[in-house]
Amino acid sequence: xxxxxxxxxxxxxxxxxxxxxxxxxxxxxxxxxxxxxxxxxxxxxxxxxxxxxxxxxxxxxxxxxxxxxxxxxxxxxxxxxxxxxxxxxxxxxxxxxxxxxxxxxxxxxxxxxxxxxxxxxxxxxxxxxxxxxxxxxxxxxxxxxxxxxxxxxxxxxxxxxxxxxxxxxxxxxxxxxxxxxxxxxxxxxxxxxxxxxxxxxxxxxxxxxxxxxxxxxxxxxxxxxxxxxxxxxxxxxxxxxxxxxxxxxxxxxxxx
Amino acid sequence: xxxxxxxxxxxxxxxxxxxxxxxxxxxxxxxxxxxxxxxxxxxxxxxxxxxxxxxxxxxxxxxxxxxxxxxxxxxxxxxxxxxxxxxxx
Numbered sequence: 001x002x003x004x005x006x007x008x009x010x011x012x013x014x015x016x017x018x019x020x021x022x023x024x025x026x027x028x029x030x031x032x033x034x035x036x037x038x039x040x041x042x043x044x045x046x047x048x049x050x051x052x053x054x055x056x057x058x059x060x061x062x063x064x065x066x067x068x069x070x071x072x073x074x075x076x077x078x079x080x081x082x083x084x085x086x087x088x089x090x091x092x093x094x095x096x097x098x099x100x101x102x103x104x105x106x107x108x109x110x111x112x113x114x115x116x117x118x119x120x121x122x123x124x125x126x127x128x129x130x131x132x133x134x135x136x137x138x139x140x141x142x143x144x145x146x147x148x149x150x151x152x153x154x155x156x157x158x159x160x161x162x163x164x165x166x167x168x169x170x171x172x173x174x175x176x177x178x179x180x181x182x183x184x185x186x187x188x189x190x191x192x193x194x195x196x197x198x199x200x201x202x203x204x205x206x207x208x209x210x211x212x213x214x215x216x217x218x219x220x221x222x223x224x225x226x227x228x229x230x231x232x233x234x235x236x237x238x239x240x241x242x243x244x245x246x247x248x249x250x251x252x253x254x255x256x
Numbered sequence: 257x258x259x260x261x262x263x264x265x266x267x268x269x270x271x272x273x274x275x276x277x278x279x280x281x282x283x284x285x286x287x288x289x290x291x292x293x294x295x296x297x298x299x300x301x302x303x304x305x306x307x308x309x310x311x312x313x314x315x316x317x318x319x320x321x322x323x324x325x326x327x328x329x330x331x332x333x334x335x336x337x338x339x340x341x342x343x344x345x
Contacts, residue, residue: 079306142309150305158313165321239318246325 075147075221088206135163143232157235165243289320
């Protein structure tokens, strides 16, 4: 039912949101405090400078050593070094958000039995194996080269999950959520164990404590590589689990 | 290149409005996926390859697939409820 003062409350909410936007905007563009504001003019004072100065040019190829040549310089991809090294805790939160959404889907849709009301056509049965070969190769490449090329654990995991969903639509034997859930728990434990090892050998949780290696090579930024591999497995399993639930739900006998 | 981005953005806006007014739910899901694919193209042109890969995988394929599964579920519920009211399509 409609409240009598609903429109007044709406207007008050709009005014509050406007004031908040104005405050945040002025805080972001405040340059009066030199070097302190988020829009400070001195670029070298900011954290992102440490990520931008990296280079993969053969002439500028340098031996990067942990603790000597600046923080988190081991991975050639700037985005990866920010996401996995500098904001590793934030990434852990993103993984937890995805896990929470997958768990919510599992909670809402409990049926897990595939039914035969969705028979695959000839086109799907013959083309999906060929397409999935390329899809899995692309996803693994994006995950493993996350510290060199664009991409990483989240996009690669999503690509692999799309392949798994396609396969589960065509072949009944691929519909096996229990096996994948085991993989997911192992990957999630691995992320936490890596973080705790960083706490043990480095200075803080999720600290990159491996030697950096040569920048631009495949086996260079070991911590980012291991973490992105684990994140890729976890994301792939979670998204394909959501897909499994939707498929099984649409194939279930009883409508809720 | 800016003109190209403007053209693609206009097409994306038209697609986003068309999603609201299209009759069939499946057509709306497909148009949504096409808008996501165009967004991925724009991301590539803006040199944001990370975002483009994610948009192409999640926005174009996975969300469209989930929409299709959900629409199928709606149709099954309608069939079970009673084949009398044929108000869809």
